[in-house]
Amino acid sequence: MGEKRRNFIGGLFLVVVLLSGCVSGDVDVNIWPMPKSVKYGGETLQLSKDFGLETSGTNFSDHFGDIERWFFEILQYGIDESYDLYIPSNGDSVYAHLQAQTVYGALHGLQTFSQLCQFNFETKTIEVQQAPWSIADEPRFSYRGLLIDTSRHYLPLPTIKKVIYPMAYTKLVLLLIFVSGFGNITMGVGYPQLWPSPSCQQPLDVSNEFTFEVIDGILSDFSKVFNFKFVHLGGDEVNGSCWETTPHIKYWLRKRQMNASEAYEYFVLRAQKIALPHGYEIVNWEETLRNFGSKLSPKTVVHNWLDRVGGGLVQKAVAEGLRCIVSNQENWYLDHLDATWKQFYMNEPFTNITNPEHQKLVLGGEVCMWGETIDTSDIEQTIWPRAAAAAERMWTPLDQLARHPRKVRGRLSRFRCLLNQRGVAAAPLSWLGRDAPTGPGSCYNQWLYNYNTVQKK
Amino acid sequence: MGEKRRNFIGGLFLVVVLLSGCVSGDVDVNIWPMPKSVKYGGETLQLSKDFGLETSGTNFSDHFGDIERWFFEILQYGIDESYDLYIPSNGDSVYAHLQAQTVYGALHGLQTFSQLCQFNFETKTIEVQQAPWSIADEPRFSYRGLLIDTSRHYLPLPTIKKVIYPMAYTKLVLLLIFVSGFGNITMGVGYPQLWPSPSCQQPLDVSNEFTFEVIDGILSDFSKVFNFKFVHLGGDEVNGSCWETTPHIKYWLRKRQMNASEAYEYFVLRAQKIALPHGYEIVNWEETLRNFGSKLSPKTVVHNWLDRVGGGLVQKAVAEGLRCIVSNQENWYLDHLDATWKQFYMNEPFTNITNPEHQKLVLGGEVCMWGETIDTSDIEQTIWPRAAAAAERMWTPLDQLARHPRKVRGRLSRFRCLLNQRGVAAAPLSWLGRDAPTGPGSCYNQWLYNYNTVQKK
Structure with missing residues (x-):
């Protein structure tokens, strides 16, 4: 209530998914539209069954006012739509990290993430191929x-x-x-x-x-x-x-x-x-x-x-x-x-x-x-x-x-x-x-x- | 728990809607597919804002077992799909009545009812024209x-x-x-x-x-x-x-x-x-x-x-x-x-x-x-x-x-x-x-x- 509001929207840090390492694969980048910058590897990860989204490491305080401000943010012309998505591959369980300046950047990042997920009919799991992924993205035109x-x-x-x-x-x-x-x-x-x-x-x-x-x-x-x-x-x-x-x-x-x-x-x-x-x-x-x-x-x-x-x-x-x-x-x-x-x-x-x-x-x-x-x-x-x-x-x-x-x-x-x-x-x-x-x-x-x-x- | 189950599925009596009398109209019957028997009048009714569905007058007791039985009833070939729908026109507030022998008959009746409802852009209400309606319906082929x-x-x-x-x-x-x-x-x-x-x-x-x-x-x-x-x-x-x-x-x-x-x-x-x-x-x-x-x-x-x-x-x-x-x-x-x-x-x-x-x-x-x-x-x-x-x-x-x-x-x-x-x-x-x-x-x-x-x- 008495806290000061920051004047700019800081980084949103979404912990999107818990993954575990698996076999490697080798295919092309299947993201549409193609991000500004994409780096990837050759590992395949599987989404854990308790997959979920978490917000943490955000510059925002957690009180309701900021959350509200986030979700009612207006998609104004020229707003920052950039995001960074990082999906590491090492370790027994790993987290994908999505960082964005606005909720719109975060939504774009989630869309990109969803395109990296594929259902594997043999293992009956959702997997991410070509990890680790490092994507830095923003639009050419607003x-x-x-x-x-x-x-x-x-x-x-x-x-x-x-x-x-x-x-x-x-x-x-x-x-x-x-x-x-x-x-x-x-x-x-x-x-x-x-x-x-x-x-x-x-x-x-x-x-x-x-x-x-x-x-x-x-x-x-x-x-x-x-x-x-x-x-x-x-x-x-x-x-x-x-x-x-x-x-x-x-x-x-x-x-x-x-x-x-x-x-x-x-x-x-x-x-x-x-x-x-x-x-x-x-x-x-x-x-x-x-x-x-x-x-x-x-x-x-x-x-x-x-x-x-x-x-x-x-x-x-x-x-x-x-x-x-x-x-x-x-x-x-x-x-x-x-x-x-x-x-x-x-x-x-x-x-x-x-x-x-x-x-x-x-x-x-x-x-x-x-x-x-x-x-x-x-x-x-x-x-x-x-x-x-x-x-x-x-x-x-x-x-x-x-x-x-x-x-x-x-x-x-x-x-x-x-x-x-x-x-x-x-x-x-x-x-x-x-x-x-x-x-x-x-x-x-x-x-x-x-x-x-x-x-x- | 200890109650006896009836051996046949009795009449379901659905009180579907609370309506109030209004001006009269005159158009054709717009129901697809056409029911077996349709009678209608010239009144227009408006759906009240607290419109809802009620089940009452049913032959079933209200305990969970019967409800469950209803909703898990199997759509078997030859099942009774008949229903009777009656929408009266007189009185300050009226109820539409839907009666059916099975949940499938009831669903068909609700589909017919929904086709009788039209949004009136001037009064901003949903109305039923040509009341009273009396519809007795069942399929020609199973x-x-x-x-x-x-x-x-x-x-x-x-x-x-x-x-x-x-x-x-x-x-x-x-x-x-x-x-x-x-x-x-x-x-x-x-x-x-x-x-x-x-x-x-x-x-x-x-x-x-x-x-x-x-x-x-x-x-x-x-x-x-x-x-x-x-x-x-x-x-x-x-x-x-x-x-x-x-x-x-x-x-x-x-x-x-x-x-x-x-x-x-x-x-x-x-x-x-x-x-x-x-x-x-x-x-x-x-x-x-x-x-x-x-x-x-x-x-x-x-x-x-x-x-x-x-x-x-x-x-x-x-x-x-x-x-x-x-x-x-x-x-x-x-x-x-x-x-x-x-x-x-x-x-x-x-x-x-x-x-x-x-x-x-x-x-x-x-x-x-x-x-x-x-x-x-x-x-x-x-x-x-x-x-x-x-x-x-x-x-x-x-x-x-x-x-x-x-x-x-x-x-x-x-x-x-x-x-x-x-x-x-x-x-x-x-x-x-x-x-x-x-x-x-x-x-x-x-x-x-x-x-x-x-x-x-």
């Missing part, structure tokens, strides 16, 4: 997102939960739920005066002050409930023809000597000015940079989707000092069934960006599961394993990433089997998204087939 | 099965659990897990002497007494663990060429003046004779009836799969006094993606069987999810909603079933939405199995679209 779209098809809560679990397995941290945008707002049902007219309903009426009052009100309400750093204000695919054809807006435009694209600029910039005092930084789709980039708030994060990586758009954004998120559709839109897992893996946000100051402005990426033909019946296998391929691109340091997808095919196929074992309906690795398996064979054999095929090439 | 195939692709436990939950929703009671058959036995890996030779591995060596000792041993072990009425001895797609080409079997055949098809008959009939003393009744695929029907044990259940219903095979089986299960592949094989939900619904086991004594020999049916191209990634949407269509055919009395699938399209679409809401990846109703949704729109709107299309036709 912004590692997956967007799901509940506006085209309603996704019930059990479905959204089924998406979240594998996100934790792949160390993705941002679930973005698309409800509606300026291009397709459902808000107008409650406030029909937001529409240009009942017969021409989008974009929102730019001439009506009430439109901006509603945006202000929503952001105000939002900021009280959600302690988020960013708000996405959209601004993509705006078609101003409703503005040009609805009499009162047409009159308003003429009075101000604006055409529809100038009104679009006016709309986006005004929405930005509304959002900033609420403490938000703003995300806008790349069209806003293309059309009036120099006028955007310096607090804008440009969200790429049209331009391919290396095509110029991301370079332009960061050269102008704006931050950027990568979601280029040809490689990172999950609804594009012709985008293969290889494209998801090889999509490099830094393409043609060599200046380290510019690189710092690339916050990360977001794979997008737009919902026109996706609902509860097909969302899982459309997302996985392709989103996992992108997750490694966003997590693992650039110099640790494979230069060619054939180098990771076996490891990703094996990770897909792990997803299946955990009940996730991840599709086989193939040319198209959500392909059915081509014939009989265990998931593990499919992996061996892939693996052997790769080795021979 | 044998209502779904086969899944873990031999072609391993299905992990979470996947099998995901299949079981919707079976309960659709009142399917038999999950048949295919591990291996005479045609594709994995047993030979442990006992290579069961194979004709290492290079010609199936069917099992008919000339080796050890083959039959192993079958005997397996059935003996099985009968100690599983208290099942039936054992499936296979006997389909047997190709005797390994017997004809392997020298020691070729010699054995010549000595007995048998050809391969006579040896196949010998094998099946000997396996039947082994199974019977273990207390099992036997299921054999229809090829056994076609080839040596008159020699089959009268305890044989013929499992149809090749012949269409009404094609003669089922009629032949029941005319010979044998029982029969229907799984005709063109309508009830789920791996046939071109078999539509309409075919699953309209597949009538009694086709061309009018004699009531013969009808009694048709035990029911089994939809089959063979696994050549099915694994964790696509099994759910390949099974549902088509298996649900067949489930109504097997549950609902023949004279209550729709004569044309358009009559049930709206109700089944709506049930598919319920499956989705419960997290089951059931595909949209369309021409092919597991089709993706064709475009944006809520699941409920898809239903209205179907419903309106039907009404106009």
